[in-house]
Amino acid sequence: MQETATERVISPARNIEGSLRLPGDKSISHRCALLGGLAEGVTRLTNFSTGADCTSSLGCVAALGAQVVRKPDGAVEISGTGGQFRPPAEPLDCGNSGSTMRMLSGLLAAQTGSFTLVGDASLSRRPMDRIRKPLDQMGARLDLTEGHAPIRIEGAALSGIDYATPIPSAQVKTAVLFAGMQARGTTIVHETVRTRDHGELALRAFGASLERSKDAVSIAGRQKLHGIEAEVPGDISSAAFFLCAAALFPGSNLIFDALGLNPTRATLLDVLTALGAHIGVLNLEEKHGELVGTVQVNAPPQGMGGTTISGALAAQLIDELPVLAAIAPYTRSGIRIRDAKELRVKESDRIALVAANLRAMGADVEEFEDGLDVPGGQTLHGATIDSGGDHRIAMAFSVAALRAEGESLIRGAEAAAISFPEFFDLLESVAER
Numbered sequence: 183m184q185e186t187a188t189e190r191v192i193s194p195a196r197n198i199e200g201s202l203r204l205p206g207d208k209s210i211s212h213r214c215a216l217l218g219g220l221a222e223g224v225t226r227l228t229n230f231s232t233g234a235d236c237t238s239s240l241g242c243v244a245a246l247g248a249q250v251v252r253k254p255d256g257a258v259e260i261s262g263t264g265g266q267f268r269p270p271a272e273p274l275d276c277g278n279s280g281s282t283m284r285m286l287s288g289l290l291a292a293q294t295g296s297f298t299l300v301g302d303a304s305l306s307r308r309p310m311d312r313i314r315k316p317l318d319q320m321g322a323r324l325d326l327t328e329g330h331a332p333i334r335i336e337g338a339a340l341s342g343i344d345y346a347t348p349i350p351s352a353q354v355k356t357a358v359l360f361a362g363m364q365a366r367g368t369t370i371v372h373e374t375v376r377t378r379d380h381g382e383l384a385l386r387a388f389g390a391s392l393e394r395s396k397d398a399v400s401i402a403g404r405q406k407l408h409g410i411e412a413e414v415p416g417d418i419s420s421a422a423f424f425l426c427a428a429a430l431f432p433g434s435n436l437i438f439d440a441l442g443l444n445p446t447r448a449t450l451l452d453v454l455t456a457l458g459a460h461i462g463v464l465n466l467e468e469k470h471g472e473l474v475g476t477v478q479v480n481a482p483p484q485g486m487g488g489t490t491i492s493g494a495l496a497a498q499l500i501d502e503l504p505v506l507a508a509i510a511p512y513t514r515s516g517i518r519i520r521d522a523k524e525l526r527v528k529e530s531d532r533i534a535l536v537a538a539n540l541r542a543m544g545a546d547v548e549e550f551e552d553g554l555d556v557p558g559g560q561t562l563h564g565a566t567i568d569s570g571g572d573h574r575i576a577m578a579f580s581v582a583a584l585r586a587e588g589e590s591l592i593r594g595a596e597a598a599a600i601s602f603p604e605f606f607d608l609l610e611s612v613a614e615r
């Protein structure tokens with residue numbers, strides 16, 4: 183098979199073995215970039231995410247008056263704007279990044295001046311009403327284009343609200359907290375599912391105080407942020423592709439150093455354990471509130487069992503569901519996913535694309551509005567895979583291709599660079615053939 187700039191050939195592997203240190207977590211990098219841009223003083227971030235999405239966040243804060251310097255060692259230095267963004271002449275380009283668009287909207291809603299946020303074709307299809315509603319209640323002036331980007335924001339003086347998020351979304355929670363931190367009075371966000379809490383931890387690291395109870399976060403308004411020095415932990419959602427790849431091969435052994443292990447992000451380790459994989463965690467440390475550690479994975483000699491993912495688990499695993507579905511045919515009793523309707527409004531309709539690509543590989547799969555049933559005990563063949571321009575689909579099916587019979591061609595493979603430009607090189611470095 184022939185590769186082009188946008189296509190990758192993946193051959194079956196015999197085993198997965200090696201040791202990896204992954205680029206910084208995308209969610210943490212976004213929050214540090216945005217808060218560093220608004221803070222007073224310099225923020226220095228090592229192991230910042232190498233993904234294009236986080237470059238979009240840096241580009242936006244630079245356009246808003248922060249000074250952003252990328253050092254040759256990959257570190258990022260941001261001289262913040264001291265609490266006051268400067269309205270740019272051009273629209274703010276969020277690229278493919280929903281996190282940038284939604285969380286930055288929260289910051290901008292309380293600033294002075296007019297701002298326009300735009301994104302690529304995929305981002306311009308994604309729902310933005312979920313941030314408009316709470317920000318509107320706070321007194322923000324925010325106009326969408328038929329529920330989508332472009333978003334126009336006329337900065338306003340905001341008041342705190344008490345808000346229950348109707349959908350589990352860390353981006354919405356963070357957008358409201360980012361606005362609340364600048365508002366008059368206190369803002370409280372209630373959530374029924376504890377979504378990733380990097381926003382809360384980053385706010386604290388940058389000097390804001392907030393309080394957390396079991397299902398709510400409360401932040402006082404008119405708080406000031408100051409720059410920080412931090413090393414961003416390795417991205418566990420990027421590690422997910424390698425963890426799942428290793429879980430496929432009895433005899434595999436893969437080690438991750440300095441991996442982010444925030445409990446609101448590490449549910450995949452529990453699921454892989456439930457499927458029979460051996461997961462070891464060592465050297466656990468806390469840095470700026472984030473847990474970081476070394477993880478070792480070995481596949482079960484008898485192969486993986488099966489499981490059902492639904493309810494709160496589906497929300498906590500939302501970014502890992504495509505790769506779990508993609509390896510499900512190789513388990514003994516399959517994986518059932520429910521309550522994951524949000525997958526349909528990610529960078530692509532991930533339920534439809536996972537089902538179509540599994541079928542292209544010869545798998546049996548049943549699609550539901552909010553999930554998938556993927557029976558186990560299947561043999562897949564290599565196929566042409568369509569990433570739909572979605573990074574996680576490109577990577578999930580590269581992993582599925584490692585256990586297929588024959589080669590696969592991943593179309594739209596360049597999308598991996600949205601979160602993980604090193605993905606294909608690292609995959610080749612640990613795959614034994």
Ligand code: S3P
Pocket residue numbers: 208209210212281350351352353354356378500501524
């Ligand atoms: C993210 C939250 C999730 C996730 C996305 C990153 C974040 O989105 O899918 O990749 O950094 O807060 P939602 O908040 O829309 O569920």
